[in-house]
Amino acid sequence: MKKALLFFTTFLMLHYCNHAQTKIDRKSLVERHNVINTSFDSLSSLSVGNGGFAFTVDVTGLQSFPEAYAKGVALGTQSTWGWHSFIDTANYKFDETLKDYTQSGRKVSYSVQLKEPERKRNAVNWFRQNPHRLQLGNLGLEIIKKDGLIATLADIKNIRQSLNMYTGRIVSDFTVEGIPVEVITFCDQELDAIGVRIVSPLLPQHRIRIKLGFPYPTNEFKDVGVNYPGAVNQQSGFLQSSKYTAVIHRQLDSTRYNISFQWKESADIRQDKPGHFLIIPNYPGVNVFEFTCSFSPGTIDAATPSFGIIRSNSELSWKKFWQSGAAIDFTGSTDPRAHELERRIILS
Numbered sequence: 001m002k003k004a005l006l007f008f009t010t011f012l013m014l015h016y017c018n019h020a021q022t023k024i025d026r027k028s029l030v031e032r033h034n035v036i037n038t039s040f041d042s043l044s045s046l047s048v049g050n051g052g053f054a055f056t057v058d059v060t061g062l063q064s065f066p067e068a069y070a071k072g073v074a075l076g077t078q079s080t081w082g083w084h085s086f087i088d089t090a091n092y093k094f095d096e097t098l099k100d101y102t103q104s105g106r107k108v109s110y111s112v113q114l115k116e117p118e119r120k121r122n123a124v125n126w127f128r129q130n131p132h133r134l135q136l137g138n139l140g141l142e143i144i145k146k147d148g149l150i151a152t153l154a155d156i157k158n159i160r161q162s163l164n165m166y167t168g169r170i171v172s173d174f175t176v177e178g179i180p181v182e183v184i185t186f187c188d189q190e191l192d193a194i195g196v197r198i199v200s201p202l203l204p205q206h207r208i209r210i211k212l213g214f215p216y217p218t219n220e221f222k223d224v225g226v227n228y229p230g231a232v233n234q235q236s237g238f239l240q241s242s243k244y245t246a247v248i249h250r251q252l253d254s255t256r257y258n259i260s261f262q263w264k265e266s267a268d269i270r271q272d273k274p275g276h277f278l279i280i281p282n283y284p285g286v287n288v289f290e291f292t293c294s295f296s297p298g299t300i301d302a303a304t305p306s307f308g309i310i311r312s313n314s315e316l317s318w319k320k321f322w323q324s325g326a327a328i329d330f331t332g333s334t335d336p337r338a339h340e341l342e343r344r345i346i347l348s
Contacts, residue, residue, distance in 0.1 A: 024329040026322050030166040033346045037161040040153060042072025046163045046170055048187035048194065048314075053079045053295070055139075055194050059161055061172030061183030062196065062210075064140030065153045066226050074224040077136040079192045081297045084217050084255045085130040096123040125219070135215050135225035136295050137250075137259060141183070141198075142278065143176050144207040151176050165346070166322055168314040176202070188310045189317035193294035195310030203287045210279040210291065211272075212259070214250055230274050241269055247300060248277060256297075262304040263291035 037044050040059050047056040056075045058065050063075040096119065097111040111127065114120045143151040158180075161172040170185040181200040188195070202208045214236055215225045234252035241247070246261045246269045261269070265283035272278045281289045290307040294300065305313070328345055330338040 024327050026327055027166055027319075029327060029329050029342075030322050030346055031164060033343045034165065035163040035347075038159055040068070040156070040159065042069045045069055045073045045075060046161065048168055048170060048185055050187055050189045050192075050317075053187065053192040055185075055187055057170060057172070057185060058140075059156060059159050059172060059174060060141050060181075061161070061170055061185045062140045063138045064142070064211075066138050066140070066224070068153050070224040070226050074222075075138065076225060077139065077295070078133055079136065079295060079297075082134040082136050082257070082295075083131040084134040084252060085132070086126070086217075086219070087253050088126060088130075090119075090122065090126075092123040092126050094123075094127060096120050097127055129219045132217060132223065134217060134255065135223065136257070138211075138213045138215060138225060139194075139293060140211055140213075141181075142209040142211045143181070143202065144209075145177055166318060168318045169311075181208070184311075186307075186311050186314040188294075188305060188313050190313065191294055191305070192296065193292055193304055193310060195292045195305070195307040195314075196290065197307055198289045199287060201287050203281055203289055204283075204285055206280060206282060208281065208289070212248070212277040212279075212293075214252075214275040216252060216275075228275065234275065236275055236277075237271065238269075243267065245303070246279075258296050258298070258300050260294045260296070260300045260304045261291060262306065263289065264307070265289055267291075 035046060037046070037059060045056050045058055047054050049055065055077050056073065057063060058069055058075055066075045069075050094111070097114070098109040099112045099114065100107050100109050111124065114124050145151050145155065155176050156174050158175045161170065163170050168186060172183040174181055179200065179202055181198070181202065184197040186195045198208060200208060213228065214234065215227045216229050216232065216234055217223055218227050234250065236248060236250040239247040239249045239258065243266045244263060248259045250257055250259065261279065263279065265281060265286055267279050267281045269277060269279045279291065292304045292307055292310055294304040328342065330342045
């Protein structure tokens with residue numbers, strides 16, 4: 001360990017001495033480690049976020065196939081305010097979870113996993129499970145094939161997806177039945193909001209829809225956000241809607257929050273079934289559709305920013321981040337491990 005640390009320190013000092021007078025091109029440094037996906041991999045989902053909110057996407061640039069990622073890196077929409085608790089119908093007390101131990105001659109109580117009696121075991125489980133992080137919603141694409149069926153993951157071909165960390169942009173290119181689709185995804189750096197731009201000849205044919213589904217939490221150790229029990233213990237509906245905007249309210253048990261949409265071109269929005277909504281672009285002759293979506297624990301006072309505003313916000317904020325603080329550039333190193341070490345530093 002000491003030898004490895006000495007080698008690394010010497011390596012850095014020599015590199016610094018050789019390049020002390022050279023200003024690091026931080027944009028090139030970051031962008032040469034952009035993440036690229038060319039196929040489906042449930043362990044390679046990508047995220048955009050701002051430190052308090054995160055939105056994780058599949059190869060379509062949204063959350064179109066959350067079930068396919070359930071056993072890998074699940075597709076999550078989560079915020080620091082997004083917590084939920086199941087209703088305590090048994091009036092459990094925390095004291096019921098405690099077990100006494102003797103340590104250094106004094107009694108100390110700990111909350112531990114108890115097997116009996118049954119009420120204490122259930123009390124332990126309830127306090128262990130609550131409160132828990134809440135999956136705020138699965139927002140994805142619904143693509144209609146020529147035969148009228150909804151495209152599956154197997155229909156997504158010619159995948160090329162990239163995450164540009166210098167701008168916070170995910171670009172997802174793919175084809176369905178040979179027809180290209182491009183999805184660009186950004187996250188606002190101040191709001192719990194994403195901006196999305198879809199480009200495809202399928203749009204004027206009304207064969208691309210945006211779907212929003214609300215999964216209900218489970219009490220499992222790993223809740224992957226694909227539990228859809230319908231209207232059980234939850235309600236959702238429109239607070240307002242028009243050809244260009246919509247606000248949806250969701251309530252599950254005692255948790256309430258709102259989702260606000262804004263889009264550039266005309267579209268219809270409807271509730272497809274309990275807990276599921278569809279936005280259907282219907283502007284003729286236009287193969288571009290931009291929309292934004294924001295999440296809020298309370299009333300959404302201001303209109304959700306446009307895609308262009310969210311894009312600029314992300315680009316400027318991430319540039320400011322990468323241009324501040326320390327940076328390490330291993331350009332010119334002849335050590336074969338240099339590139340991989342640099343990559344890990346940037347991605348971490």
